[in-house]
Amino acid sequence: xxxxxxxTAAPARRGRTYADDQDRWLPHVLILPVALAVIAxxxxxxxxxxxxxxxxTKLIGMEFTDGFSLRNYAAVLASPAFWQAFWVTxxxxxxxxxxxxxxxxxxxxxxxxDFWGRGVVRTLIILPWAIPHVVAALIWQWMYNPDYGVIxxxxxWLPFIDAAPNWLSDPDLALVSVILVNVWKTFPFAxxxxxxxxxxxxxxMYEAADMDGAGxxxxxxxxTLPGLRHVLAIVILLLTIWSFGNFxxxxxxxxxxxxxxxxxxxxxxxFEAFKFFRAGPAFAMGAVLLAVSTVLAVAYLAVVRRxxxx
Amino acid sequence: MTDRAVAAAPFAALSWLRLxxxxxxAAALCLFAVFPFYWMIVTSIRxxxxxxxxxxxxxxxADSVFxxxxxxxxxxxxxxWLWNSVKVATGTATIAVFVxxxxxxxxxxxxxxGKTLTEALLLASQMFPGILLALPMYVVFKALGLLDDxxxxxxxxxxxxxxxxxxxxxxxxxxxPPALEEASLVDGASRLGTFFRITLPLSxxxxxxxxxFCLIIAWDEFLFARMFIQRPENWTVSLGLSSFSGEFVxxxxxxxxxxxxxxxxxxxxxxFLQRYLVRGLTAGGVKG
Numbered sequence: 001x002x003x004x005x006x007x008t009a010a011p012a013r014r015g016r017t018y019a020d021d022q023d024r025w026l027p028h029v030l031i032l033p034v035a036l037a038v039i040a041x042x043x044x045x046x047x048x049x050x051x052x053x054x055x056x057t058k059l060i061g062m063e064f065t066d067g068f069s070l071r072n073y074a075a076v077l078a079s080p081a082f083w084q085a086f087w088v089t090x091x092x093x094x095x096x097x098x099x100x101x102x103x104x105x106x107x108x109x110x111x112x113x114d115f116w117g118r119g120v121v122r123t124l125i126i127l128p129w130a131i132p133h134v135v136a137a138l139i140w141q142w143m144y145n146p147d148y149g150v151i152x153x154x155x156x157w158l159p160f161i162d163a164a165p166n167w168l169s170d171p172d173l174a175l176v177s178v179i180l181v182n183v184w185k186t187f188p189f190a191x192x193x194x195x196x197x198x199x200x201x202x203x204x205m206y207e208a209a210d211m212d213g214a215g216x217x218x219x220x221x222x223x224t225l226p227g228l229r230h231v232l233a234i235v236i237l238l239l240t241i242w243s244f245g246n247f248x249x250x251x252x253x254x255x256x257x258x259x260x261x262x263x264x265x266x267x268x269x270x271f272e273a274f275k276f277f278r279a280g281p282a283f284a285m286g287a288v289l290l291a292v293s294t295v296l297a298v299a300y301l302a303v304v305r306r307x308x309x310x
Numbered sequence: 311m312t313d314r315a316v317a318a319a320p321f322a323a324l325s326w327l328r329l330x331x332x333x334x335x336a337a338a339l340c341l342f343a344v345f346p347f348y349w350m351i352v353t354s355i356r357x358x359x360x361x362x363x364x365x366x367x368x369x370x371x372a373d374s375v376f377x378x379x380x381x382x383x384x385x386x387x388x389x390x391w392l393w394n395s396v397k398v399a400t401g402t403a404t405i406a407v408f409v410x411x412x413x414x415x416x417x418x419x420x421x422x423x424g425k426t427l428t429e430a431l432l433l434a435s436q437m438f439p440g441i442l443l444a445l446p447m448y449v450v451f452k453a454l455g456l457l458d459d460x461x462x463x464x465x466x467x468x469x470x471x472x473x474x475x476x477x478x479x480x481x482x483x484x485x486x487p488p489a490l491e492e493a494s495l496v497d498g499a500s501r502l503g504t505f506f507r508i509t510l511p512l513s514x515x516x517x518x519x520x521x522x523f524c525l526i527i528a529w530d531e532f533l534f535a536r537m538f539i540q541r542p543e544n545w546t547v548s549l550g551l552s553s554f555s556g557e558f559v560x561x562x563x564x565x566x567x568x569x570x571x572x573x574x575x576x577x578x579x580x581x582f583l584q585r586y587l588v589r590g591l592t593a594g595g596v597k598g
């Protein structure tokens with residue numbers, strides 16, 4: 001019965017081939033290497049991390065106390081430093097998303113115009129995305145240098161300002177300063193994705209709006225933005241996810257300081273484990289980060305899937 | 311519907327004033343994007359005596375020198391870091407593409423139980439902050455004696471590059487019409503034979519792009535390297551360059567020279583690749 005059903009279900013375009021017999025088991029064999037890699041390298045470490053968050057581990061060996069305790073979680077959730085790190089992470093992500101989407105949208109609108117030299121402008125604008133993270137961190141550190149940095153030199157030109165801000169060591173400025181670097185690094189990506197979205201909006205819509213006498217602003221709010229809804233959701237989620245995991249900029253430029261002003265969760269987890277050797281709390285904070293990341297990943301999958309079925 | 315018409319439509323009724331505003335905005339965006347890159351290069355060729363002068367010169371000085379480049383190679387282990395990174399990055403990229411190719415083909419060509427789940431897992435696994443994998447891996451690697459070892463680092467990079475390579479390659483296989491394989495299959499060839507004789511040669515550009523993308527990510531990676539590698543002779547370019555960060559007196563011309571050396575090869579590759587990447591990274595998220 002089952003075999004007969006399968007035979008009729010086979011593609012009618014060609015006769016039964018040798019390959020058709022293979023098709024029943026072959027895909028399962030073919031996905032094995034990656035399936036095993038994902039299980040061994042991603043699912044097992046994530047689970048292992050959760051397990052360790054429930055123990056007293058010292059990161060020194062595999063040994064940890066038997067049994068489970070929620071002590072790490074109790075300590076972490078009661079610690080104001082943890083909530084500060086959580087808050088900093090949210091601000092860092094929100095700032096990156098706001099800046100990245102705003103600049104990305106502006107760039108995409110410009111690149112969507114037809115002008116001489118568009119290819120060159122496109123390539124130039126992608127540059128930040130092409131530069132390694134560590135290199136970017138060092139360039140900006142040099143530009144932010146309070147005494148010899150080019151940014152303070154530029155500020156000196158501005159009227160009414162004669163301060164020379166210490167961008168990375170002033171508690172009020174440090175977070176904004178690292179956010180700016182992250183915006184610089186990510187907005188080209190946002191721009192290219194949004195540009196791809198702009199090019200799917202049919203020009204019939206704009207022509208219709210023209211006939212109805214809609215101005216550029218109305219066309220933007222009533223056609224462009226709704227047409228970009230899906231693409232913007234993707235960009236916002238990806239930038240949020242990447243900001244949550246972004247380690248290099250803060251670690252190299254401010255080490256989480258000054259006074260915890262840029263101490264995002266990933267950086268705090270790193271220091272907790274490798275500077276203070278408190279692995280238990282580090283894993284517990286990791287579990288919280290994992291929970292947030294899972295929500296974001298599920299949201300991202302849902303958005304991508306909705307886009308496919310539209 | 312031509313590209314041109316779509317592109318021009320939103321701003322069809324631009325007045326001169328608006329055109330000027332748009333041009334100004336475009337120039338500002340370009341300046342923002344390019345200036346740090348420009349500043350890296352200008353700093354690297356500035357005579358070191360002029361580095362800490364005020365005001366800084368925006369244009370390259372007439373007596374530009376390449377001394378910083380030879381000095382950084384002489385005074386640091388930059389050559390060794392480059393070699394370490396080449397080893398780790400090519401190793402990772404090669405293995406990732408090999409492991410990913412067959413699975414990506416299966417995901418592209420077959421419908422089978424668990425396919426949706428596999429695809430979801432692959433995509434989701436790219437969404438977790440690296441530190442969530444790195445911490446538990448550190449514990450395991452320590453027990454296995456894989457810390458402070460470039461082979462161990464390669465293994466760790468595979469953890470997040472195999473899913474990336476699989477997703478990208480699936481996209482490339484999707485773009486090859488199955489009809490090209492039909493003739494071979496009707497002739498009685500096996501699936502795998504068809505894959506190796508027909509599909510794989512046709513996807514060489516895709517394989518190359520995936521390989522290069524993995525190469526770039528491994529070259530760029532910092533967190534795992536920082537956690538897993540100790541001895542300076544095992545440093546990769548990220549680690550080596552980062553060792554200059556926050557130093558009390560930083561020879562910025564030399565640091566920027568090292569930065570240029572580290573950036574140029576990958577940046578050039580990247581600019582060639584980015585068209586593919588936008589498609590691959592959103593994994594079908596953007597229609598069209």
